[in-house]
Amino acid sequence: MSTATPATRFLDRHKISYDVFEYPYGAGDGPIGLQAAEAIGWSPERVFKTLMVELDGKPACAVIPSDRSLSMKKLAKALKGKSATMMEPAKAERLTGFHTGGISPFGQKKAVPVLFDDTVLTVEHPVIINGGKRGLMVCLDPVPAVSALRAQVAAISIL
Template sequence: MSKTTRATQALDKAGVAYETCTYAYDPDADKIGMQAAQSLGVSPSMVLKTLMVLADSKPACVVVPSDCEVSMKKLAAALAAKSAQMMKPADAERLTGFVVGGISPFGQKRAVPTVMEQAALAHPQVFINGGQRGLQVKLAPADALKALGAKAAAVVA
């Protein structure tokens, strides 16, 4: 597995300190983030999943702990939109340039508004997909927020 992806290159370009961590990706796992947390031996609240959404029909990205569900109502409010819904997987892959299970908020083909669950900022380190299945980057959540130009908000149900 290559540990250099568009995501890690974006972090390098932003001057963000991170560590790459690999795990055995299970394509049959019900919840990929939860499976990653178990494989890495860390709390699911420290492994953040990247979800692609449509807010008022415009693409956006939300990064939340893998053991949480997004409140579309709260997310829409955070994005100053009337409504939000999940993006279809094929559309998410086309927009980001990453495959489902390997979608990272870093290094996407096109920059989109991004929201990170503010509770994630309570951890000294979090794990976020590194741009391919089985690759996570471990970094300070504040650094991730800054590198993404993201907004922190309470968006979980």
């Protein structure tokens, strides 16, 4: 499997150091983030999933631990919007240029606001985030990654 993706090229351009983890992706084998955590042997709170949402009809990206759920109410409040909903998978694929199960916050086709759950700063570093392809994860320090994305950090997840 080639590890060159728009996501890894973004990280390279921004001189963000990362390691690659690959695992056998199985669509329909349960929540993708939890599947990835188990496959690579990392705790789920350190493996982050990327979710595409619509905030008041406009796209945004949320990155949360794989063992948590996104709070649409908290996300809307953090981004100063009224309401948020999950984006339809086909729309997320068109917007990001990635296939569902392989969506990364890095290197998306169209830049959108990105919001990381605040646990990204308190959990043990490094963390794992999708590398832009199903079965491809990148292990990195989240601080420079958040900075390169010009992302916000807020409490947006629930157990």
